[in-house]
Amino acid sequence: MSTSESVTLPPYTIIEPLGGPLEGSLTVPGDKSISHRAVLFAAMAEGTSHLTGVLDSEDVRASIRAVEALGASVLLDRQADGTLAGTVTGWGQQGPAQPDAPIDCGNSGTTARLLMGIVAPWDIKVTITGDASLQKRPMRRIVAPLAKMGCDFEPETPEHLPITVCGSRELRAIDYTSPMASAQLKTAVLLAGTFAEGTTTVNEPAPSRNHTELMLPEFNVPTTAGTRVASVQGPAEMLASDVVVPGDPSSAAFVAAAALLARGSSVRIENVSLNPARIGFVRTLERMGADIRESYEGAEGKEPRGAITINYTPTLRGCEIPSQHIASVIDEIPVLALVAAHARGITVFHEVGELRVKESDRLAAIIEGLGQLGIDAWEEGDDLYVEGNPNLQVPAGLVFDSHGDHRLAMTWALVGACGRVPVNVTEFTCVAVSYPDFLADLKGLVK
Known part of the structure; x- marks a missing residue:
């Protein structure tokens, strides 16, 4: 890390490689x-x-x-x-x-x-x-x-x-x-x-x-x-009701990506929401050739729930995500872009301008972070392009700026956790916004 980076970047956390495949089952935090x-x-x-x-x-x-x-x-x-x-x-x-x-x-x-x-x-x-x-x-x-x-x-x-x-x-x-x-x-x-x-x-x-x-x-x-x-x-009288909250698909997407990127992994995520409006990331990973599937196991109220099973997939391919499907993957685009960086060919996310006004400018941050990995990623209008490299090698000493954004912090953490060299992620504690035990859950899957 350069002297200028040590001065300008906030404190960072070192994310070490997990050191093995992820195996077994887990539940992710409530949706x-x-x-x-x-x-x-x-x-x-x-x-x-x-x-x-x-x-x-x-x-x-x-x-x-x-x-x-x-x-x-x-x-x-x-x-x-x-x-x-x-x-x-x-x-x-x-x-x-x-x-x-x-x-x-x-x-x-x-x-x-x-x-x-x-x-x-x-x-x-x-x-x-x-x-x-x-x-x-x-x-x-x-x-x-x-x-x-x-x-x-x-x-x-x-x-x-x-x-x-x-x-x-x-x-x-x-x-x-x-x-x-x-x-x-x-x-x-x-x-x-x-x-x-x-x-x-x-x-x-x-x-x-x-x-x-x-x-x-x-x-x-x-x-x-x-x-x-x-x-x-309206006007309606709202009356009390009992609610059982299933696991969060957005959190599950990061575990799924980890299983796809860590060689030899096989993971089952249990009791997760299978609401079709929320599992667009599963459909996207399927189009990329990933070995991923969901199994319906019931419902909480009108919310379907079940399990998602993911196996390490050595060969992934780029794909296009049309604009009408973006709303179902908007929170998962950072980690999907990281998976796309390991795929053969170009992945295109259409009409993702909304990323600019999330917790950070995620569009710019994705392009910046992938650039540190030597991956060509660019925007054309509101479209995001990622040209993958199946032989991606992560250089040592990288410092990723999370911009205090939990989705970015978890995405860049996977570079170190699922790779061979540690990386540094600034303000990693911001993952507490949605998944406080993210790293601990991944480590618990290493056998």
Whole structure:
């Protein structure tokens, strides 16, 4: 590492090679998207909901703190498997309380964006803020439809946090055509629409995650959904429900990639969500020739769950991921790009401009990181191209900048863990946002 790097880069963690194939089975942490919604919806409901399998991460704890500040009672305890379980007693028909301070969402975009829809239908004034990274992420996409429904904001047309939401009990139901496929946008509008008179509909240009549409009926909200459209009928009385959270497919994708990259590996990931909107990474890896398959084993509510089995695959090939499938792999693109770096030929991810406004500019970071590996990766418009090298050799002494982004930190950690030389990853502790025990779980699979 050069002197300039040692001065300019944040502290880093040395990721050592695992030293052998990964074998056996494991469970990954509870699904982050479902965990957020379980906590938030239970807080909105009348009565006490029982939740199990909730992800214990910094992002989900941001949602817990937010609903407590708004008057919900949360009694969730850490279990032996590392998840949270317990009860949430919601504010129900009396509505959320006026918080006495701004609500800090930390790094959680899901918390911030969904919270806007949650407080919009009530006569309260709530300031929502977050850390430096979250304050750079776009919020106008949520503000615009909520303003059409009759919610006011301070400043009047905010682009970024902090934002003060001035709620109203007179929200109007709307039929909104979203400019992007975004489960967070869709959910914020549907949650506001739950308390508006009439039918609130969100139309999307491509399918996004549908956890909200699957879960709202469990909380007594009349909901209809199609491939690119979802509606709620309001005003509805949200009632408590019990939620069991399956394992997170996004976390599973990193374990799957590790099994593909570590020679001789064979891993089974158990009790993971098999929601079709969330396992696009499986379909992508199949197209690359990976030995990967899923097996359905039941459902938690309306969420299918089961196992994913992955075997080391010596020969992978590049493929194209069309724009209509990007929403189902958006969080997994960093690690899929790393797998593509080991494949023969070029892999193209179409229309991935959304990566620029994630926890970091993931598009630039992917290209930068793969470049350190000697891999040609570039953007053309909003498309990402990766030209793989099946004989990729990792040079010694690499320092990868995670930019404080958990998905990037885990991706670059795999370079060292599944390779022959250690690598350095800056701010690796940010993996606590979604998968605190990531490295420990990988090490536990080495026989």
